[in-house]
Every structure is written in structure tokens, then in C-alpha cells.
Amino acid sequence: MEYAYLGPEGTFTETALHYALSRFSPSPNATCVPYATVPAALDAVRRAERAAAMVPMENSRKGVVPATLEGLTVGGDLHIVAEVVVPVTFALLAAPGVGLDGIGRVLSHPHALAQCAGWLRRNVPGARLEPAHSTAGAARDVVVADDPSCAAIAAPAVADQYGMRVLAQDIGDDENAVTRFVMVRRAGVPPARTGRDRTSLLVSVGDRTPAALPGILSVFSTGRVNLTWVQAWPTGTRLGTYRFFVDVDGHIDDQPVSRAVAALFDIGAEARFLGSYPRGLAAERAQRPGRVSSPHRPHAHTVRKDMP
Numbered sequence: 001m002e003y004a005y006l007g008p009e010g011t012f013t014e015t016a017l018h019y020a021l022s023r024f025s026p027s028p029n030a031t032c033v034p035y036a037t038v039p040a041a042l043d044a045v046r047r048a049e050r051a052a053a054m055v056p057m058e059n060s061r062k063g064v065v066p067a068t069l070e071g072l073t074v075g076g077d078l079h080i081v082a083e084v085v086v087p088v089t090f091a092l093l094a095a096p097g098v099g100l101d102g103i104g105r106v107l108s109h110p111h112a113l114a115q116c117a118g119w120l121r122r123n124v125p126g127a128r129l130e131p132a133h134s135t136a137g138a139a140r141d142v143v144v145a146d147d148p149s150c151a152a153i154a155a156p157a158v159a160d161q162y163g164m165r166v167l168a169q170d171i172g173d174d175e176n177a178v179t180r181f182v183m184v185r186r187a188g189v190p191p192a193r194t195g196r197d198r199t200s201l202l203v204s205v206g207d208r209t210p211a212a213l214p215g216i217l218s219v220f221s222t223g224r225v226n227l228t229w230v231q232a233w234p235t236g237t238r239l240g241t242y243r244f245f246v247d248v249d250g251h252i253d254d255q256p257v258s259r260a261v262a263a264l265f266d267i268g269a270e271a272r273f274l275g276s277y278p279r280g281l282a283a284e285r286a287q288r289p290g291r292v293s294s295p296h297r298p299h300a301h302t303v304r305k306d307m308p
């Protein structure tokens, strides 16, 4: 099986993928293939070039990863089949010999820049913050740029990968921050129900938002279905009209969930099924094979089981 992920090698998404595979799909034939962007990884699955893709979905501190939600709204041909929650620890990396006071540019994924904003303000106040497609991609860009004023925020282990030095460890503003990654594959039969599942839906109400929102919410409360996440997403047609990403407790094969979906149609909303997959709660330790994530604060993961 070949799995796409947001690369290059060394991203947090790769860590999430390795952990998920080692835990639930320990096949020696699994190949992990990096893609430069989330849309590229998702397209590789759409084109059947790869069996599934691991992509970042949401951070506990900075919210959703827009490219992933956008990717799930188009086409209607992808389902979430698993999820992994990874605590992330950030380091500032630069070329050997470069000191903190020489840093004028800091590159990283927008979520990493945002999660380190306080530290950056205090320690490199004059630095220009430049978004990159991923943390490890930013590190590679720094090496390619060959500019001694340039640093990247990435996992500390990425320093070895690119011959860089760690200028500062644990620079995230919230040491408890976690990111939720999802495994996505072409639409099909969802993983079997486990009794501890979550279902993701995309609810559309035409141009009747926000009037339709109370109706949507009451469908779930009346049906005793626990809503765990709601995210408004612009329809793109007119300002002020939204679709809603909705996560609920339960599997689509659980009667309360399937009834709630049917009831949404009854009130004129349309619910597109985005996947049912096991909900994981207990944090577990994990390590990237062949590479130490961090000797000080090993990455722990929560995985929703039943990998493709």
C-alpha cells in the first residue's frame, strides 16, 4: 500500500502517518510518499495514485487547516477513515554557526508560526515571518536559500536531516498543544463500527444560512446525538452563506446517527457523509521509526483505529 502525506520527510504529518501505520497496519510493504501540499496529497488519492493520505486537520490552539477542509468540500469523493492526535513540539533551526541575534527571517507552516508567535515576538522581534507549505519544507527552503539570516520552525529532529542546528527548543506558546491529523481515502464502505466512533458530515443548507442553523442543531439534540465539532465553511457563492462541517459521536451504522442524517434531509438540509471512524481517547507514546522525535519530550499520540 502506498500512502501520501504532507511532506517532505520530517513533517509532523509524517510522524502521524508512521505512528498510525505501525500501530494498525504494520505491513512491510507500506510506502510513505511525501507531497508538497495538502491538495497535492489529496489529489494523489483521488487519482488512485495512492491508497490513502494523511493530512493535518486541526490544531487545539490555532484551529483548522483550511487546505484540508477545502479539500474535503470539493468532489465529494473522499472519506476520513482514521485520525491521529499528535502533540507537537517546535524548535528554531538555522545553519551551523548562525546565532539568534542574526535571524531576520523565520519560515514555517502558518500554524507553527502562529503557535510560536509569543516566543518569536520576545526573542526575534524584528524577524519577518514567512509561511511555507510545511515545517520540514521550511527547513529545506532555508538550506536552499543559503541565507544565514534565515531560520525555520520545525520538529527538532529535522535539524539532523538538513545539517542544521537547533537554536532553541520547545518554542511553542502552549506546551499542551496538539494537532489532529486525518487519514483520507476514496469514498467507500467506512471502517466497521467499534462502539467508540465519530462521524463527520458536511451539512449544506443552500443560501438559507444562518436561519437554518438552529434547525440543524435541534436535529442532533432531539435525536440525542452528541455534537463534538461544528465549523462554518463559506459556500463560495455569496458572502454570509455557509456549509457546516459537523462531527458527532457515533457511527453512521448507529441508529441515532443515521436517523439524524435522515432528519436533516427532512428539514431541507443536505448532509454529505465524510466518514465514520473510531474515536481514540487514550494518549499513547510513539516514535518515528529510524529517527528520535525528541529525547526530552517524546511525541505521544492518540489514534483512532481501523486503518485502511
Ligand SMILES: O=C(O)C(=O)Cc1ccccc1
Residues within 6 Å of the ligand: 006, 010, 011, 012, 013, 014, 056, 059, 088, 109, 111, 112, 133, 134, 135, 136, 179
Ligand atoms: O508542517 C508540518 O510539519 C505539518 O505536519 C503540518 C503542521 C504544522 C504545524 C503544526 C502541526 C502540523
